[in-house]
Amino acid sequence: MxxxxxxxxxxxxxxxxGIAKLKRILEGLPEPAFDSEQYMMLYTTIYxxxxxxxxxxxxxxxxxxxxxxxxxxxNSLVLPALREKHDEYMLRELVKRWSNHKVMVRWLSxxxxxxxxxxxxxxxLPPLNEVGLTCFRDLVYNExxxxxxxxxxxxxxxxxxxxxxxxxxxxxxxxxxxxxxxGHMDRYEEDFESYxxxxxxxxxxxxxxxxxxxxxxPDYMLKSEECLKKERERVSHYLHSSSEPKLVExxxxxxxxxxxxxxxxxxxxxCRALLRDDKVDDxxxxxRLYHKIPRGLEPVANIFKQHxxxxxxxxxxxxxxxxxxQAVSTAGVQEQVLIRKVIELHDKYMVYVTECFQNHTxxxxxxxxAFEIFCNKTVAGSSxxxxxxxxxxxxxxxxxxxxxxDEAIEDTLEKVVKLxxxxxxxxxxxxxxxxxxxxxxxxxxxxxxxHERSILTKLKxxxxxxxxxxxxGMVTDLTLARENQNNFEEYLANNPAAxxxxxxxxxxxxxxxxxxYKSFDINLPSEMVKxxxxxxxxxxxxxxxxxxxxxxxxxxxxxxxxFDQKSIELVVSTYQAAVLLLFNSSDRLSYTEIMxxxxxxxxxxxRLLHSLSCAKYKILTKEPSTKTVSQTDVFExxxxxxxxxxxxxxxLPPVDERKKVVEDVDKDRRxxxxxxIVRIMKxxxxxxxxxxxxxxxxxxxxxxxxxxxxIKKRMEDLITRDYLERDKENPNTFRYLA
Amino acid sequence: MRRSASKKSxxxxxxxxxxxxxxxxxxxxxSKASSKEMERIDNLFYQYANxxxxxxxxxxxxxxxxxxxxxxxxxxxxxxxxxxxAEKQGYFTLEEWRRGLKALRADTLSKMKKALPELEKEVRRxxxxxxxxxxxxxxxxxxxxxxxxxxxxxxxxxxxxxxSTFRAQxxxxxxxxxxxxxxxxxxxxxxxxxxxxxxxxxxxDMTNYNPELAWPLILDNFVEWMRExxx
Numbered sequence: 025m026x027x028x029x030x031x032x033x034x035x036x037x038x039x040x041x042g043i044a045k046l047k048r049i050l051e052g053l054p055e056p057a058f059d060s061e062q063y064m065m066l067y068t069t070i071y072x073x074x075x076x077x078x079x080x081x082x083x084x085x086x087x088x089x090x091x092x093x094x095x096x097x098x099n100s101l102v103l104p105a106l107r108e109k110h111d112e113y114m115l116r117e118l119v120k121r122w123s124n125h126k127v128m129v130r131w132l133s134x135x136x137x138x139x140x141x142x143x144x145x146x147x148x149l150p151p152l153n154e155v156g157l158t159c160f161r162d163l164v165y166n167e168x169x170x171x172x173x174x175x176x177x178x179x180x181x182x183x184x185x186x187x188x189x190x191x192x193x194x195x196x197x198x199x200x201x202x203x204x205x206x207g208h209m210d211r212y213e214e215d216f217e218s219y220x221x222x223x224x225x226x227x228x229x230x231x232x233x234x235x236x237x238x239x240x241x242p243d244y245m246l247k248s249e250e251c252l253k254k255e256r257e258r259v260s261h262y263l264h265s266s267s268e269p270k271l272v273e274x275x276x277x278x279x280x281x282x283x284x285x286x287x288x289x290x291x292x293x294x295c296r297a298l299l300r301d302d303k304v305d306d307x308x309x310x311x312r313l314y315h316k317i318p319r320g321l322e323p324v325a326n327i328f329k330q331h332x333x334x335x336x337x338x339x340x341x342x343x344x345x346x347x348x349x350q351a352v353s354t355a356g357v358q359e360q361v362l363i364r365k366v367i368e369l370h371d372k373y374m375v376y377v378t379e380c381f382q383n384h385t386x387x388x389x390x391x392x393x394a395f396e397i398f399c400n401k402t403v404a405g406s407s408x409x410x411x412x413x414x415x416x417x418x419x420x421x422x423x424x425x426x427x428x429x430d431e432a433i434e435d436t437l438e439k440v441v442k443l444x445x446x447x448x449x450x451x452x453x454x455x456x457x458x459x460x461x462x463x464x465x466x467x468x469x470x471x472x473x474x475h476e477r478s479i480l481t482k483l484k485x486x487x488x489x490x491x492x493x494x495x496x497g498m499v500t501d502l503t504l505a506r507e508n509q510n511n512f513e514e515y516l517a518n519n520p521a522a523x524x525x526x527x528x529x530x531x532x533x534x535x536x537x538x539x540x541y542k543s544f545d546i547n548l549p550s551e552m553v554k555x556x557x558x559x560x561x562x563x564x565x566x567x568x569x570x571x572x573x574x575x576x577x578x579x580x581x582x583x584x585x586x587f588d589q590k591s592i593e594l595v596v597s598t599y600q601a602a603v604l605l606l607f608n609s610s611d612r613l614s615y616t617e618i619m620x621x622x623x624x625x626x627x628x629x630x631r632l633l634h635s636l637s638c639a640k641y642k643i644l645t646k647e648p649s650t651k652t653v654s655q656t657d658v659f660e661x662x663x664x665x666x667x668x669x670x671x672x673x674x675x676l677p678p679v680d681e682r683k684k685v686v687e688d689v690d691k692d693r694r695x696x697x698x699x700x701i702v703r704i705m706k707x708x709x710x711x712x713x714x715x716x717x718x719x720x721x722x723x724x725x726x727x728x729x730x731x732x733x734x735i736k737k738r739m740e741d742l743i744t745r746d747y748l749e750r751d752k753e754n755p756n757t758f759r760y761l762a
Numbered sequence: 763m764r765r766s767a768s769k770k771s772x773x774x775x776x777x778x779x780x781x782x783x784x785x786x787x788x789x790x791x792x793s794k795a796s797s798k799e800m801e802r803i804d805n806l807f808y809q810y811a812n813x814x815x816x817x818x819x820x821x822x823x824x825x826x827x828x829x830x831x832x833x834x835x836x837x838x839x840x841x842x843x844x845x846x847x848a849e850k851q852g853y854f855t856l857e858e859w860r861r862g863l864k865a866l867r868a869d870t871l872s873k874m875k876k877a878l879p880e881l882e883k884e885v886r887r888x889x890x891x892x893x894x895x896x897x898x899x900x901x902x903x904x905x906x907x908x909x910x911x912x913x914x915x916x917x918x919x920x921x922x923x924x925x926s927t928f929r930a931q932x933x934x935x936x937x938x939x940x941x942x943x944x945x946x947x948x949x950x951x952x953x954x955x956x957x958x959x960x961x962x963x964x965x966x967d968m969t970n971y972n973p974e975l976a977w978p979l980i981l982d983n984f985v986e987w988m989r990e991x992x993x
Contacts, residue, residue, distance in 0.1 A: 713975060713976030732974075736978075755958060
């Protein structure tokens with residue numbers, strides 16, 4: 025059957041009935057829903073009108089009428105309804121109208137669907153869905169969006185002040201902004217979000233201004249943390265998720281960034297005070313808040329560093345003051361206490377770094393820098409390197425001042441090695457440590473071999489093999505020496521003629537490993553001379569190519585003193601023994617006579633005679649019996665001397681080795697600087713002065729911090745020795761001379 | 763070996779026969795003149811030379827100085843030595859003498875006297891002065907393998923060489939050298955460094971002095987000492 029052509033007006037009238045029905049449904053009027061026949065009729069009408077032969081193909085007209093339908097509806101019913109409402113009521117109406125509109129679009133686009141299939145594609149026109157939404161946007165949204173925005177923001181601020189608001193409503197409203205963008209977020213961002221962010225900023229700015237005046241730092245931080253939490257919740261409840269980072273940033277900016285300095289530096293509750301009062305929770309909060317702000321942690325780390333430095337400096341000052349106030353004999357104690365306290369300080373603040381500050385590198389760095397500042401201060405004339413070495417000595421030697429369990433010792437040694445990292449003059453520490461180690465090893469004063477080895481292992485791990493190679497050599501030497509001694513005793517057993525008649529123990533040391541000792545040409549008593557000869561004979565049977573240099577200053581001698589009351593065994597140094605043995609041939613000797621017989625320096629002789637005549641045990645009597653030895657004194661063997669012990673040790677006060685150690689280290693440093701300069705120049709060939717200096721400093725930094733002037737001096741020396749020359753064109757550049 | 767005074771370069775044997783006689787004539791004429799000049803120069807030399815060593819020794823130099831009416835500590839004698847490229851301080855060999863006087867175009871004492879101002883001008887030209895300054899140092903190295911000069915000699919030398927141009931710097935530096943203990947001798951690098959100092963650093967404010975650059979350490983110390991004095 026031939027289809028009857030539908031006239032436009034006719035067809036449209038029919039469509040209007042459908043549209044009218046839809047409107048009634050949307051307005052909430054009692055109206056039955058569309059049934060499938062009605063739907064189909066409407067669809068087919070459109071279909072027919074579009075597929076009719078020209079001039080009755082009404083696609084274009086229908087397309088336009090489709091849009092007009094919306095426009096008419098919006099203008100006549102929707103807009104008036106919205107215009108008469110305000111604030112929250114307006115929002116509700118808008119949500120309702122939008123929802124309705126979407127329904128209308130859905131239904132109408134179904135009726136007019138045929139247009140979507142061919143017409144719009146052919147003419148490259150927007151699809152029905154878009155047309156429908158665009159109507160709403162152009163007519164409703166564009167007119168109302170700023171009012172809507174203001175209403176929404178007002179509600180948000182209300183909620184901020186603690187009032188309850190209809191979150192679902194807000195979510196629905198904001199969804200409109202998103203959906204009206206039709207795939208883009210620009211409507212949401214430009215028409216709503218940017219204003220909301222600005223409002224947020226001013227809101228929190230106001231709050232911050234009043235809080236910063238009234239609240240303590242911890243309270244302010246608590247409030248800030250709470251605000252951030254609430255804003256995040258706000259996003260999850262009704263804002264679009266993309267707003268979260270921007271919102272958080274604004275809140276952080278107003279609350280934490282703008283007033284950062286005032287907050288952190290609040291006098292009685294700011295960062296410094298929190299550190300002082302060990303307010304761990306507040307500090308953790310501070311870290312959490314400032315962690316996400318770019319460069320936000322820097323001021324906190326700075327205050328932390330200043331605080332630790334101040335505490336460290338106070339400890340050092342305390343020790344310095346105590347040392348100057350006390351008598352010389354107890355001076356050493358203060359320094360030991362200082363090291364202990366520094367270790368405790370380190371432990372305490374390391375906990376802060378790992379827990380409050382979540383192991384953040386900024387804080388590790390701050391701690392390190394703080395310790396580097398005060399750990400390099402001198403206390404009562406001793407450098408920190410020396411103090412640390414003495415501290416180790418006390419732990420490792422027998423009868424040291426620290427009485428600790430094995431585990432505690434291990435733990436302390438571990439901590440000491442960590443402290444070493446902060447000391448710039450590591451080579452100075454090595455030298456002091458070596459000297460004291462030598463004494464412990466040679467005089468059998470080491471308390472525990474395992475601990476000795478353990479600390480060397482730890483030092484090796486931290487500072488490299490070169491640092492500990494000599495010390496390890498020293499420990500090995502002792503083991504070899506014992507073996508050697510056994511061989512010597514065997515030799516003596518096999519060669520009774522060679523026996524010197526005295527029990528002799530010799531420890532042979534490898535020169536490179538041990539600290540350098542001065543050896544004097546003291547005139548030994550004949551008994552000792554024989555010993556030396558005998559051992560030399562033995563040693564030559566073992567190796568032909570080594571030279572033995574005797575260090576008598578390190579020797580110990582057991583001498584029987586036949587006093588009137590009883591014989592007492594005297595444990596003395598070799599030098600003291602040499603002095604005493606002189607009295608076997610004469611009862612009285614003047615200072616000058618002893619001097620000429622022994623051939624020692626005045627300084628040494630005075631020390632020796634003092635220890636034998638003016639100290640606790642007066643083995644010799646001195647005329648006149650003043651407290652100090654002078655060159656005119658006369659000495660006599662004190663036959664009247666006695667003591668309740670059968671064996672006494674007569675100590676020689678140790679020479680102050682500090683000066684020598686510092687001298688030795690300075691010398692080594694000169695060589696090290698020379699070597700570094702030559703090494704750098706050899707590889708670079710030509711280098712500017714400043715670069716050379718900075719590379720030099722870097723290369724040497726593992727062992728010590730070289731003085732710039734010292735580097736310059738070494739460079740001059742190398743120029744004179746023709747290793748380097750100044751460039752002819754540029755006096756600030758140097759060339760390597762092969 | 764006699765040097766030809768002729769400006770012509772000595773041609774190899776293949777010379778154009780037409781001009782050969784002319785050049786021969788010219789050469790013989792100029793060589794006659796030059797030999798006369800050389801004779802006078804030599805004669806002048808022998809007036810001051812020591813008979814046995816065949817060199818002008820310090821005594822001869824003093825005599826020369828008084829004849830020239832110049833003090834023997836005057837910089838101009840040093841300049842003369844420089845012109846001669848004399849190697850040993852206080853002595854002039856015949857060759858050096860010839861070299862110097864030839865260059866000065868002087869074969870009599872009066873010509874020498876007249877040549878001195880011109881010589882001074884030449885030496886003071888910036889392009890020459892640095893060379894002269896370095897020469898002055900080397901000239902004072904008396905021993906073989908000697909690389910440094912003692913403080914006292916340096917002080918005198920500074921006064922002679924730089925005294926007229928950098929009076930203030932020389933005076934202060936000399937004062938400093940005498941009281942400091944770090945250095946007992948000065949080497950060439952330090953010597954040249956001071957010259958650079960005088961030329962580049964404004965004095966006495968020394969505001970453009972930067973100790974982080976490669977100035978010799980002694981100058982760093984000098985500047986520090988000066989600053990302390992000024993404070």
